[in-house]
Amino acid sequence: MAKGRNTVFFCQSCGYESAKWMGQCPGCREWNTMVEEQVVTGAGKTAPKARGSVVSPEKSRPTALSEVSLREEERITTRIAELDRVLGGGIVEGSLTLVGGDPGIGKSTLLLQVCRNLAGDGREVLYVSGEESMRQIKIRANRIGDFNEHLKLLCETGLESIGEAIRRSRPNVVIIDSIQTVYHEEITSAPGSVSQVREATSAFLQLAKGLNVSIFLVGHVTKEGTVAGPRVLEHMVDTVLYFEGDRHASYRILRGVKNRFGSTNEIGVFEMRADGLREVPNPSEFMLSGRPRDASGSVVVCSMEGTRPILVEIQALVCPSNFGIPRRQTTGTDFNRVNLLMAVLEKRLGIQLGSCDAYVNIAGGIKIQEPALDLGIVMAIVSSFKNRPIDGNVIAMGEVGLSGEVRAVSMVPSRVQEAGKLGFTTCIVPYVCMESVRQSEGIRIIGVKNVGEAVDLI
Ligand code: TYD
Ligand code: MG
Numbered sequence: 001m002a003k004g005r006n007t008v009f010f011c012q013s014c015g016y017e018s019a020k021w022m023g024q025c026p027g028c029r030e031w032n033t034m035v036e037e038q039v040v041t042g043a044g045k046t047a048p049k050a051r052g053s054v055v056s057p058e059k060s061r062p063t064a065l066s067e068v069s070l071r072e073e074e075r076i077t078t079r080i081a082e083l084d085r086v087l088g089g090g091i092v093e094g095s096l097t098l099v100g101g102d103p104g105i106g107k108s109t110l111l112l113q114v115c116r117n118l119a120g121d122g123r124e125v126l127y128v129s130g131e132e133s134m135r136q137i138k139i140r141a142n143r144i145g146d147f148n149e150h151l152k153l154l155c156e157t158g159l160e161s162i163g164e165a166i167r168r169s170r171p172n173v174v175i176i177d178s179i180q181t182v183y184h185e186e187i188t189s190a191p192g193s194v195s196q197v198r199e200a201t202s203a204f205l206q207l208a209k210g211l212n213v214s215i216f217l218v219g220h221v222t223k224e225g226t227v228a229g230p231r232v233l234e235h236m237v238d239t240v241l242y243f244e245g246d247r248h249a250s251y252r253i254l255r256g257v258k259n260r261f262g263s264t265n266e267i268g269v270f271e272m273r274a275d276g277l278r279e280v281p282n283p284s285e286f287m288l289s290g291r292p293r294d295a296s297g298s299v300v301v302c303s304m305e306g307t308r309p310i311l312v313e314i315q316a317l318v319c320p321s322n323f324g325i326p327r328r329q330t331t332g333t334d335f336n337r338v339n340l341l342m343a344v345l346e347k348r349l350g351i352q353l354g355s356c357d358a359y360v361n362i363a364g365g366i367k368i369q370e371p372a373l374d375l376g377i378v379m380a381i382v383s384s385f386k387n388r389p390i391d392g393n394v395i396a397m398g399e400v401g402l403s404g405e406v407r408a409v410s411m412v413p414s415r416v417q418e419a420g421k422l423g424f425t426t427c428i429v430p431y432v433c434m435e436s437v438r439q440s441e442g443i444r445i446i447g448v449k450n451v452g453e454a455v456d457l458i
Contacts, residue, residue, distance in 0.1 A: 009034040010194035015232035028231075037189040076172065076214065079117040082269060082279045083110070086241055086254050088262015091173065094212040095261065096205050098179075098233055100219045101243030106252055106270070107218045110243075110277050111175045112137070112144055114216075119150035124171040130157040130181030144276040157191065159184040159200050166207055176204065178218040179233070194232055201233050234258060249365030251286070252277065253305070267305045284311035284422055287364040293392050297384030300395045300424070301376030302415040303368045309411070309418035311395065313363040314373065316380035321357045332362030333377070334369055341378050341400055348404035349452055351385060372409040374400035375428065375454055382455045390458055395419045396428040404451045406430045413437050416445070428454060 009018045012035055016027030024031050075090030084090050087097070099107050108131075115125045129137055134153050141147055152169065156162050159182050166174055176182065182200040183191035190196070201217065208215045219233065221242075234240050240258040245251055254268040269280040280286045288311055292298055297316040302309050314333075321327065330338050338360050345351045360377060362368055375398035383390050397415055398406040409415075412433040419427055420443050429437065431447035438445070448454045 007036050007038050009036050012194060013231060015194050015198070035193065037193050037195045038187070039195055076118065076123065078114045079121070080110075080113065080268075080279060081281065083114065083254065086256045086266045086268045087239065088256075088259055088266075091214045092238070092261045093172075093214055094208050095238045096201075096208045096215050096217065096236075097239040097241065098217045098219050098237045099241050099243065100221050103220055105243045105245065106272055106277055107243055108132070108177055109140065109144070109272075110254075110270070111177065111216055111218065112141060113276050115151050115173075115175060116141075116145055116147055118173055119148050122150060123173060124169065125151045126154060126166065126169060126171040126174045127151060127177070128154045128156060128162055128165075128175065129177045130155070131177060143274065157181045157183055159203055163203060163207060166213060167211065170211065171213060174207075174213055174215045176215065176217045178220055179204075180220055197232060198236070201236050205236060246365055246367070251280065251283075251365065255306070263307070267308060284309070284418060287312045287366060288422070291363070291392075294389045296387045296389045297380050299376050299380045299383065299390045300419075301373050302395055302397050302418060303370045303373060304411055304415065307414075309415045310366075311418060311422060311424075312366060312368065314376045314380045315361045315363055316377070316384045317359040317361075318353065318356045318381055318384040321355055326355060327357040327359075329358075330360045332365065332367050333360060333373065337369075337374070338377060340402075341374060342381060344400060344402060344404050344451065345378060345381065348450070349382075349455060351382065353381070353385065356385065371399035371407075372397045372415075374398060375406055375430075375448075375451075378451050379428075379454055379458060383458050386458065388458050391426065393423070393425040394428060394457075395424050395426070396454065398428070398430040398433075398448065398454075400451055406448050406450055406454065408432045416443060419443065428457065 009021050011025035011027055011033045013030045013033045014025060014028035016025050018034065021034050025033050074093050076093065077090045078084055099111065101107050115127055118125050134155055137153060154165055162182065179197055179200055180192040183196050184199050187195055187199055204215050204217065207213060238260040242255050242257055244253045244255055250272050252270045252272060254270065256264045256266050258264060269283040270277040271280050288300065291313050298313055300311055300313050302311050328339060342353050342358060346353055358381060376396045378400055379390060379396050397409050399409055401407050408430050412429055413436055416427050416437050426444045426446060428446050428448055431449045434445060434447040446457065
């Protein structure tokens with residue numbers, strides 16, 4: 001790339017800008033993410049034609065807030081309840097939403113399903129793909145269902161042409177799959193670089209606000225510095241949604257990270273099926289399906305995913321070790337945390353785990369790091385060690401400290417309520433949290449002060 005005053009180094013992970021190259025980005029502390037890019041400066045920065053021209057002059061005059069009228073229907077429902085909830089009640093007209101996630105997690109699939117539902121409701125939808133050809137999209141669409149003529153496809157990566165198509169056809173909703181493939185001719189850096197992605201996003205922002213079109217941008221999350229991460233765009237868009245989940249497990253979690261029109265912290269749970277993503281309206285039921293009864297080493301715990309409690313089963317298997325060094329293994333939870341909890345059990349309760357192999361697993365393939373799981377992990381380990389099953393109607397919650405004390409966890413009432421909904425009859429909670437749940441009926445609440453008291457209940 002030509003050296004000159006108009007080249008700048010950008011961190012491809014967070015968008016940090018610097019005049020010279022640095023090994024570590026001061027913004028996000030990532031190593032080796034600074035890449036030199038050319039920037040359009042001064043007169044040249046008329047940039048995309050999409051800019052400015054879309055906002056009519058009368059719109060740029062100051063207006064009293066009290067005079068701004070809201071129309072009846074400013075939210076468009078996607079007919080996917082889990083997505084609507086994460087969006088805060090549906091798509092807001094004229095909003096810009098970023099959907100991020102690892103490649104292959106299901107972003108295109110979900111948005112194509114949104115397209116199908118919106119087109120089915122008679123709305124004009126434009127799906128712009130820079131990654132797949134029309135035939136490839138058709139193959140995917142065939143798996144998902146029937147589409148009508150309200151859905152238009154455009155395979156294009158030029159920003160000018162995409163802007164022109166949007167201005168000409170005036171759709172209600174536009175999907176850009178993905179923002180990293182869009183490029184602007186006047187910017188010399190490669191598609192996917194920070195300056196390209198930023199320029200494209202600001203052009204789409206103008207289009208969304210100016211034409212009152214709702215636009216969804218798909219953004220890949222990558223660790224390498226080759227493609228600008230969606231974090232660069234987070235501050236520009238109205239809403240940021242991230243897809244999480246193991247590619248090999250069938251469930252997917254859609255998490256709201258930023259939302260100008262609703263609460264963040266909400267999650268939507270989906271299951272990947274052969275015919276696309278299916279909503280999981282009751283994740284707890286889904287996670288607990290197939291739970292063994294009266295098996296030792298199994299206990300149900302409650303984890304908060306945003307404002308939503310999810311019940312999961314923790315399984316532990318503790319058996320005498322045949323080799324000198326015992327094996328320890330965890331799936332779905334923190335390995336070091338489990339080792340620490342086992343050390344607490346040895347020291348505080350004198351349970352000899354030093355010569356035992358231990359395997360701890362969260363059933364269902366979900367990953368949870370919440371400290372509220374500690375008490376459940378401890379109980380599962382002891383239950384397996386003593387080969388004594390825990391009553392299947394019990395759930396446990398609580399953080400365990402190094403002295404073996406059971407510490408408070410947040411939102412105990414909603415956790416207890418969720419347990420009640422799924423038919424659990426006994427909740428083991430930290431003693432200090434008992435006050436907050438006294439009033440709930442039909443469920444027995446047992447407060448424990450330390451791990452010893454909890455283990456005595458097994
Ligand atoms: P995709 O939406 O292409 O991911 P992204 O756009 O986030 O990169 O999802 C691809 C994965 O989903 C792929 O591994 C196949 C799987 N899949 C299904 O299991 N069922 C389906 O109906 C579809 C369309 C995809
Ligand atoms: Mg895709």
